[in-house]
Amino acid sequence: MKNIIEKMIYISRWLIFPIYLGLSFCLILLTLKFFQLVFFIFPEIFFISESGLILVILSLIDIVLVGGLLVMVMFSGYENFISKMNIEGDKLGWMGTMDVNSIKNKVSSAIVAISSVHLLRVFMETEKVSNEKIVWYVIIHLTFVVSAGGMAYIDRLNKSNINSSTRKCSVLVNRRKK
Known part of the structure; x- marks a missing residue:
């Protein structure tokens, strides 16, 4: 009975797969929005102010950052929780190297970057935003x-504690061998 329950729990990890597919769909939507902004700006390029152009570019940067975040979460999450990707040749260098803590740190860094871009956009429109x-x-x-x-x-801190513990264990093992 225990083995059956454990197998069911292990197999249930595939329930998150449709969510990763949904993130892929969100990436398609972001791509469409990106090109909508690009095509919007072309006819206006000679009539838009410099600050208006910068605001559009900041919006494009926002979309790129969110897209990169989606890719990172999709790939790393899939590899960490579902299955390793067997991709030959053009495999991204970071694939297979990110654990959950790495993903968490990358996501939080991306959120800070996105927030920074948004804040810069707010600062460029201070006359339209209340103090x-x-x-x-x-x-x-x-x-x-x-x-x-x-x-x-x-x-x-956690990594240094793990490294410190590993070093202490190896020192103890080496002492016992002598």
Whole structure:
């Protein structure tokens, strides 16, 4: 009975597969939105202000950052929770090397980057945004920054503790061999 339950639990990891497919669909939507913005800007290029152009470019950068985040979560999540990808040739260098903590740190870094771009966009339109909203945007951004820094710090502490424990164990093993 125990083996059957364990097999069922193990097989149930495939239930997350449709979610990864859904993320692929979201990537298609982001691509469409990206090119919609690009095609929107072409006819307006000679009439749009420099700051307007920069705002559109910042929107494009936002989309690229979110797209990269989606790819990273899809690939790493699939490899960590479902199955290793057997891709020959053009395999991305980071594939198969990211554990859950690495994904978490990359996601939090990407969120900080996306928030930074959004905050820059807000600063470029300060005349349209109330001071109170700007303060809240800054507070929220700083919360993301502190959270990402805290998670990275905790991850670094955990890795150093693991390395320290591993070194201590190897020293003890070497002493016993002598």
